[in-house]
Amino acid sequence: MSSQFELAQNPTDAISAVKFAPKNPDELIVASWDRYVYHYDIQADHGGKLLQKFEHPQPVLDACFGRDDMEAYSACLDWSVRRIDLKSGELTVMSRHEKGVRSVIFSATYNLLVSASWDSTLHIHNLNSPPGTYTTITLPSKPFSLSASPTKLVVAMANRSLHIYELDTLAKATAQPTIVDVEPWQRRESSMKYMTRAVACMPNDAGYASSSIEGRVAVEWFDPSDESQSRKYAFKCHRQNQDGQDVVYPVHALAFHPVHGTFASGGGDGVVALWDGVAKRRIRQYQKFPASVASIDFSSNGKFVAIGVSPSFENGMEDLPDGTIKVFVRQLSDSEAMGKKK
Template sequence: MFNQSGGLQTGTSTTSNPMQDYEVVSPPDDSISSLAFSPACIPQNFLVAGSWDCNVRCWEVEQSGKTIPKSMQSMAAPVLDVCWSDDGTKVFMASCDKTAKCWDLASNQSIQVAAHDAPIKTCHWIKASTYSCLMTGSWDKTLRFWDLRSPKPALIINLIERCYCADVDYPMAAVGTAGRGLIVYQLEGSPREYKSVELNLKYQYRCVAIFRDKKKVPAGFAIGSTEGRVAIHHLNLSSKENFTFKCHRTNGTPNGYQDIYAVNDIAFHPVHGTVATVGGDGTFGFWDKDARTKLKSSEPMEQPITRCCFNHNGQIFAYAVSYDWSKGHEYYNPAKKNSIFLRPCFEELKPKASP
């Protein structure tokens, strides 16, 4: 059960499910681009996933680990990101068709709420003290902020390059761009640039996640690159608190070379503050950034892990197994199915006790 400690597992270990985790029924038909659990204000756990098959699906996740498909919405092109409204009544969907839509779950209808001049890569709902809006980041090199009552953006911020990844934890937003740009924004009052950050990473940024300090205040971020490395960056502490670590690399090739894979996604545990990474090597890793230690690593899946997320109370870790296209279309194998797995994770992500 998700709300109990202990080792209840389901099924037998197979090459497609080596960790014997709960498998979500009726998964997407193409690569999975985005995952998000419903917010804490909803008593049930709902999971939404966006896919390159142009659809966004929603499941209810029961305490037993069983998943029930609830509904699906389609867009005109592949879906690149999804997020929830703070009250759990709506899901926002960002697409390669240059639009973002708002899916009202009660009526099961969706309407367009945002538009860009190029595909929209990221979408995040911002619930501030004085306003609420949708933030979209696009390959047209802009961030746009949308009051849902108006068809025009309330604010446009120009980026130095295409938006590749973003995270929001009010009052902070972190945005990674092509060309290894990383800009932190202050969202209080009106969104504005706080600082541009130079990081000790030599390769393209692929994912970013904001973390909180011991007072539960957003304090910095982790960013993953295409060369199997994560940078931990604190915004207001001395630079010696910042570090990078290697992950999603395989040793032991006969010629002594190391296979290096992209870090595809990062998620912080909402209770413990520990962190999960998933990569192109088909594994997930759990880490304690404060102790700078690894807590757990998974067996490799048959395909890369493209996305991951925790539910609101940190009992469930969801991860999506599908091709990430890092080796080009010639390595795509349609015979390998896409999967989303759910893992009871609360105990595994507890920080190690200090000696």
């Protein structure tokens, strides 16, 4: 049976990220423009329980768990990347960029924390090294989204460009904590005509999906062979017919199911859809949420999906109406996110 509930204590400003803990599927962190990272136990009470919240000097644009369920990292508009000790509440600055930090991601395989900033740099932190030790990689343009597979890091940037790095190369680069010229494994241009909004890697290490501000998703494979590249495709989604007009919405969020390899997309239309990227089919579409879908994440066991909802730029609102900022948690049935049978 599927069931869905809303978290009892939601953030007070736009949601930038929802992320499940790597091991415990009941633990969730939420990053918000209200300057807090929230830590929840989604099963503790009816509507979940807010365990703690961690104040930052500026809005938090992203967050992720680290080496275990008691460690998180945040990307802040004050240019800083911070470690959050979820037990003691202590915040430690890992590095400072020269502009706001847009994304932060952790690779358990290589023990690397990667942050991406609007100063067009990546900071690569080897978590075996002390805070303040990191390697800087310069990007050709502003990064919008990061995602990691078991061996690759995909950086989606302005000008529809994507860089794919091999994580073992980045790990070796951290041996010299300076600015280094690390060549990407592959440079690609998005197959979509408009700005990339989000990117998410397949859990099986085969490729990634990316989305645009113009209601499209592209599915691509890492393998550079002509055969693999001929499989890549893009499709239209998150569009609604209003009074005979096709209204197109940005696709803000993408997330792959860790077990079935299907993926979810969330758009400015307030809709979440599940897709089978191999069969090129939509599996299902959920009911419309009260505002734009900002972030989606599946729990590590694939039994829950968290959906962060808040008005976005397409809503054109200066003041956010009450009741439009919410985090929903859906418990998935066993077959709900399974791909289509051949």
